[in-house]
Amino acid sequence: MDKKGKYSYEYPRPAATTDNVIFGFDEGELKILLIQRCIEPFKGEWALPGGFMRMDEDAETCALRELKEETGVENAYIEQLYTFSAVNRDPRYRVISIAYYALVKLSAHPIQAGDDAGNARWFPLSEIPSLAFDHREIIATAIQRLKGKIRYQPVGFELLPEKFTLPELQRLYEVTL
Numbered sequence: 001m002d003k004k005g006k007y008s009y010e011y012p013r014p015a016a017t018t019d020n021v022i023f024g025f026d027e028g029e030l031k032i033l034l035i036q037r038c039i040e041p042f043k044g045e046w047a048l049p050g051g052f053m054r055m056d057e058d059a060e061t062c063a064l065r066e067l068k069e070e071t072g073v074e075n076a077y078i079e080q081l082y083t084f085s086a087v088n089r090d091p092r093y094r095v096i097s098i099a100y101y102a103l104v105k106l107s108a109h110p111i112q113a114g115d116d117a118g119n120a121r122w123f124p125l126s127e128i129p130s131l132a133f134d135h136r137e138i139i140a141t142a143i144q145r146l147k148g149k150i151r152y153q154p155v156g157f158e159l160l161p162e163k164f165t166l167p168e169l170q171r172l173y174e175v176t177l
Contacts, residue, residue: 014094015094016059017096018059019084026107034128035070035120050066051069069115071114071120072113082099082138082145083098084134101142
């Protein structure tokens, strides 16, 4: 025990971050929200919105805060995707990231870059640029989860207008699967 009567251990402590994979459906295409980094490492490169967890917040609170700070997107329903913990995933030091994902209607979530993001933009899945860190792997994991989930849950309805046609619904499922 330390002097304050609390337990203290001499083990290395990795940093914890969150990353957000935000999918949107627009003009018959599935898109993903990315930010352009303003800071090193990977300054100027595209990345998922996310960042370091504060000592007074849980992972979901961090994910939602970072999403709002970097893109302006608020009130998104996010779900935990996976924990990424490869030893060398961040060139600074040992970082473990808890990834979240969401499906949003683009018209309901206008974006505006902020915090340490120089730009925020929707990219069609077919046009994803080179990405920082292991974010391509995180996106691939999210796409697999979305494909699996869409088979057993009606997840696409929040991406379509209130009134939609069957061909619009079919197109959403074709693009996703």
